[in-house]
Amino acid sequence: MSLTVTGLKVYYRTLRGDVKALDDVTFSLADGEIMGLAGESGCGKTTLGKSLIRLDGRMRHAGGSVELNGVELPIGEDARMTEFRYGDVSLIPQYGMSALNPTRKIGRMIRELLESRGIRYATIRPELEHRLALVGLDDGVLDRYPMELSGGMKQRAVMVISTLLNPSLLIADEITSALDVSTQRAVAEALVGFRDHGFVDSMIVITHDVSLVYQIADTIMVMYAGKLAEKAPAEVLVSSPRHPYTQQLISALPEVGVRYQGKRLSGIPGSPPTLLDPPAGCRFRDRCPLAFDRCVEEPPFVETEAGHFVACWKVG
Amino acid sequence: MLRLDGVSKTYRAGAFGGRHLTAVRDVSIELRPGEMVSLIGESGSGKTTIGRMVLRLTSVSGGAITFDGDDISTLEGRRLKEYRRCVQGVFQDPFSSYNPVFKADRVFSMLRTNFFPGVPDAEWRHRVEDALISVRLHPDAVLNRYPHQLSGGQLQRLLIARALLLDIKVLVADEIISMLDASTRIDVLNLLGDLKDRGLAILFITHDLALGNYISDQTVILRRGQIVESGVTERVFTNPLHPYTRQLLTSVPQLHRNWSDIDTALAVAPGRCAYHTQGGPTDGRQLAEAEPDHLVACLATGGNTSCPDG
Numbered sequence: 001m002s003l004t005v006t007g008l009k010v011y012y013r014t015l016r017g018d019v020k021a022l023d024d025v026t027f028s029l030a031d032g033e034i035m036g037l038a039g040e041s042g043c044g045k046t047t048l049g050k051s052l053i054r055l056d057g058r059m060r061h062a063g064g065s066v067e068l069n070g071v072e073l074p075i076g077e078d079a080r081m082t083e084f085r086y087g088d089v090s091l092i093p094q095y096g097m098s099a100l101n102p103t104r105k106i107g108r109m110i111r112e113l114l115e116s117r118g119i120r121y122a123t124i125r126p127e128l129e130h131r132l133a134l135v136g137l138d139d140g141v142l143d144r145y146p147m148e149l150s151g152g153m154k155q156r157a158v159m160v161i162s163t164l165l166n167p168s169l170l171i172a173d174e175i176t177s178a179l180d181v182s183t184q185r186a187v188a189e190a191l192v193g194f195r196d197h198g199f200v201d202s203m204i205v206i207t208h209d210v211s212l213v214y215q216i217a218d219t220i221m222v223m224y225a226g227k228l229a230e231k232a233p234a235e236v237l238v239s240s241p242r243h244p245y246t247q248q249l250i251s252a253l254p255e256v257g258v259r260y261q262g263k264r265l266s267g268i269p270g271s272p273p274t275l276l277d278p279p280a281g282c283r284f285r286d287r288c289p290l291a292f293d294r295c296v297e298e299p300p301f302v303e304t305e306a307g308h309f310v311a312c313w314k315v316g
Numbered sequence: 317m318l319r320l321d322g323v324s325k326t327y328r329a330g331a332f333g334g335r336h337l338t339a340v341r342d343v344s345i346e347l348r349p350g351e352m353v354s355l356i357g358e359s360g361s362g363k364t365t366i367g368r369m370v371l372r373l374t375s376v377s378g379g380a381i382t383f384d385g386d387d388i389s390t391l392e393g394r395r396l397k398e399y400r401r402c403v404q405g406v407f408q409d410p411f412s413s414y415n416p417v418f419k420a421d422r423v424f425s426m427l428r429t430n431f432f433p434g435v436p437d438a439e440w441r442h443r444v445e446d447a448l449i450s451v452r453l454h455p456d457a458v459l460n461r462y463p464h465q466l467s468g469g470q471l472q473r474l475l476i477a478r479a480l481l482l483d484i485k486v487l488v489a490d491e492i493i494s495m496l497d498a499s500t501r502i503d504v505l506n507l508l509g510d511l512k513d514r515g516l517a518i519l520f521i522t523h524d525l526a527l528g529n530y531i532s533d534q535t536v537i538l539r540r541g542q543i544v545e546s547g548v549t550e551r552v553f554t555n556p557l558h559p560y561t562r563q564l565l566t567s568v569p570q571l572h573r574n575w576s577d578i579d580t581a582l583a584v585a586p587g588r589c590a591y592h593t594q595g596g597p598t599d600g601r602q603l604a605e606a607e608p609d610h611l612v613a614c615l616a617t618g619g620n621t622s623c624p625d626g
């Protein structure tokens with residue numbers, strides 16, 4: 001078991017009270033597993049990714065624990081997390097490619113980063129060139145400024161930088177959303193390559209695009225309003241989802257070949273509850289066609305079949 | 317109704333404007349009432365520039381855009397206003413289309429001062445409510461609210477309602493659903509379909525092939541400012557002839573089909589260049605008719621690939 005998250009709660013402090021962005025989340029990630037984390041905006045997927053590496057000033061660790069390879073991560077303590085960051089847990093942040101320092105050449109940026117970790121650049125340079133070649137970049141990019149690279153090249157450079165120290169867990173947050181379709185595919189496939197080459201043990205790929213993670217992930221986990229809704233092997237989740245939210249979400253996606261005249265798709269009416277003071281029980285019940293009396297109690301996230309977890313009273 | 321005839325757009329680039337950058341080259345499209353044309357391309361393909369030229373937010377460098385026979389670049393004053401009454405646009409980011417200081421429904425009152433000063437209050441309220449209902453918004457839920465109190469989907473539908481108040485004939489929808497969540501985007505898309513069924517002509521600009529395929533009647537695939545393939549949506553998607561269209565189709569992530577499956581399905585070597593086998597270059601047109609209602613450019617259009625017959 002590479003990563004085990006138990007009862008994790010992370011709240012955002014606001015003037016009006018705590019926003020329960022992540023409420024009692026429990027799941028685990030196997031060695032070598034690529035997990036897609038999907039959900040709509042505001043469902044807590046980015047919060048989950050960030051809380052595994054660094055809580056920012058507004059976030060508060062309100063309970064639960066995270067264990068990586070048998071060692072508990074002190075996620076609530078910023079200073080103690082430093083020794084785990086980059087080496088054990090690494091993140092490719094959302095808009096990471098726009099966050100490159102414009103006044104540094106890529107090579108110098110990597111040198112400074114490694115030196116801050118007490119590692120000599122020269123010892124890692126051959127491996128760096130090897131990895132750049134793997135994602136289709138030549139070592140000339142090290143002598144270029146970020147503005148001289150295209151979006152896809154920057155994104156791939158960021159991916160190489162983030163995984164240079166072979167972290168055991170990599171969190172990739174919306175890494176393809178700003179890219180063109182053909183670049184998107186190259187970047188997504190490079191991510192799988194990193195796992196296959198053993199650069200990272202396991203990966204959480206956060207995205208709003210279920211069809212993209214379906215292409216690259218082993219398992220997909222769907223979140224709704226700060227809670228887990230369903231986790232299953234990618235093929236199972238897409239072909240036979242069991243949670244009513246997942247079912248409606250999947251059926252709302254237009255595919256190449258589906259046409260408005262032939263098969264009219266429909267969205268999910270309503271909107272998610274506010275997380276400032278969320279209602280008790282199942283948070284999807286107001287929009288759920290299957291809702292019944294019992295939904296005022298909170299459904300547990302249980303394993304209904306091997307590897308298939310669902311939080312719904314109507315299932316299992 | 318709205319025709320683009322060999323439209324081009326050249327920008328001056330470089331420090332002193334010495335270089336020229338062609339963003340759109342020789343593009344011809346026709347929009348008919350009750351028809352939706354999707355303009356598909358990657359970033360830098362000129363799709364937004366075309367939308368802006370149609371809305372007269374950007375001038376045309378070559379060719380002409382005509383609306384009911386009038387060249388739109390010559391319109392001024394009252395006639396330009398009349399054109400704007402018929403042709404409106406909705407853009408990608410709904411939040412930046414509103415002034416956050418004012419309530420969201422200010423877009424309606426501004427419209428009233430500019431276009432309908434003579435309409436009495438009760439009548440105007442009635443019209444606004446009708447427009448809101450036709451975009452499936454509940455008037456009480458959206459009127460009198462600030463933009464931050466509404467969701468992206470609601471704001472985007474308010475903008476469509478605003479366009480509908482003008483009794484428009486052409487709507488330019490530039491990436492209007494790429495910022496929306498999967499559960500709401502399909503509703504906005506269906507709304508466009510309903511408006512189209514009521515006789516509106518829609519220019520749907522997108523980078524997402526699955527969305528374009530779902531909703532549009534005609535598809536135009538752009539690459540580096542040039543059309544590489546266009547025609548009836550089903551034909552373009554079931555029988556892609558240009559290697560660039562094929563490349564796009566193999567890169568789109570699909571549900572239920574792996575990238576490797578799609579690769580094998582589309583791996584058939586592209587046939588001969590329909591453009592050159594029909595003796596294309598002689599008549600000066602950029603596109604050759606490969607089958608009825610399905611046009612394709614020379615396989616070498618847009619760079620990279622070479623043409624086996626050219």
